[in-house]
Amino acid sequence: MKSKEARKKVMKSLTKNDIDMISDQLLKQRGMDISGYSHSLVECQINQRLDDTNTITIPKYCEFLLFHPDEIDNLIDILIINVSHFFRDPLVFNYLSSKILPKLLLKKQSSQNNPLRIWSAGCSAGEEPFSLAMDIHKLVKNLYPGLTVNIFATDFDSHAIDKACEARYTNKGIDNVRFEYLKHFSQKTTTYTVKQNIKQLVDFSIYDLLDKRSFSPPQSLYGGFDIVLCRNVLIYYDTDSQNKILNKLYRSLNEDGFLILGETETPTRRFHDYFQKITRSCQIYIKNSTGDK
Numbered sequence: 001m002k003s004k005e006a007r008k009k010v011m012k013s014l015t016k017n018d019i020d021m022i023s024d025q026l027l028k029q030r031g032m033d034i035s036g037y038s039h040s041l042v043e044c045q046i047n048q049r050l051d052d053t054n055t056i057t058i059p060k061y062c063e064f065l066l067f068h069p070d071e072i073d074n075l076i077d078i079l080i081i082n083v084s085h086f087f088r089d090p091l092v093f094n095y096l097s098s099k100i101l102p103k104l105l106l107k108k109q110s111s112q113n114n115p116l117r118i119w120s121a122g123c124s125a126g127e128e129p130f131s132l133a134m135d136i137h138k139l140v141k142n143l144y145p146g147l148t149v150n151i152f153a154t155d156f157d158s159h160a161i162d163k164a165c166e167a168r169y170t171n172k173g174i175d176n177v178r179f180e181y182l183k184h185f186s187q188k189t190t191t192y193t194v195k196q197n198i199k200q201l202v203d204f205s206i207y208d209l210l211d212k213r214s215f216s217p218p219q220s221l222y223g224g225f226d227i228v229l230c231r232n233v234l235i236y237y238d239t240d241s242q243n244k245i246l247n248k249l250y251r252s253l254n255e256d257g258f259l260i261l262g263e264t265e266t267p268t269r270r271f272h273d274y275f276q277k278i279t280r281s282c283q284i285y286i287k288n289s290t291g292d293k
């Protein structure tokens with residue numbers, strides 16, 4: 001197996017034309033549109049496929065794609081990066097459960113029957129929404145029994161959503177789970193399945209954040225969200241697509257709602273004034289209701 005260093009040495013710069021040739025294949029064979037992906041991400045992932053298939057050039061790789069029907073799946077797998085784990089960036093979860101959630105829950109309690117609504121956009125196999133559900137379950141059980149919480153979790157990858165609905169993880173997958181939360185999993189040899197009391201807090205569905213037809217997942221019905229998490233999704237897109245996604249997230253948030261991005265992500269320049277950062281330590285923003293986009 002080649003080391004990262006060795007890969008770097010053979011990394012080829014790809015032209016827009018090279019990438020278009022591959023995009024065409026993806027669109028034709030699987031209807032997958034990668035036109036909004038960042039050039040550097042696609043370049044890096046395609047390089048890996050060139051390397052693994054020993055095809056060296058783009059025309060040769062396209063020929064390989066035609067004669068090896070399974071290769072399109074390998075290419076899709078490498079382009080849809082759904083790495084995730086429970087309590088990823090623990091600071092975010094600490095901040096949420098110590099600062100944001102207690103205030104929001106108190107507000108919900110006093111406004112009577114208003115459910116707390118959260119959207120995990122780009123939820124992969126469910127690790128993020130389930131982590132949140134465990135924290136919320138603890139807070140609600142202790143302080144606000146009876147308060148309704150709806151966590152909507154969406155991803156455009158149907159395989160990821162199937163896995164999320166199964167809610168079954170390996171012991172490696174639950175590495176970051178605190179001891180006190182292990183009670184929320186039933187264990188069978190090396191697999192851990194999330195129990196029903198946590199599962200029922202999360203509603204999974206397939207939804208593409210670049211879908212032009214709606215501003216939030218149809219399953220979430222009407223109403224805005226108090227918190228939207230969209231972590232480690234924007235990094236895969238070019239600025240134009242990031243703007244489209246941020247526009248959707250902005251519109252889906254309630255006034256004073258919170259947006260949470262990944263550790264290395266920030267709103268694009270166009271959206272700087274629409275989200276105000278509230279802590280230095282992580283990418284947590286509050287919606288600035290300065291107008292409609």
Ligand SMILES: C[S@@+](CC[C@H](N)C(=O)[O-])C[C@H]1O[C@@H](n2cnc3c(N)ncnc32)[C@H](O)[C@@H]1O
Pocket residue numbers: 080081082083084085088121122123124125128154155156157160207208209210230231232233236262
């Ligand atoms: C790296 S994972 C991040 C998962 C989780 N949010 C986290 O931070 O651990 C990115 C996820 O975003 C999903 N994704 C990428 N583009 C998307 C889009 N346009 N609409 C919905 N989901 C998308 C991918 O399928 C993948 O599951």
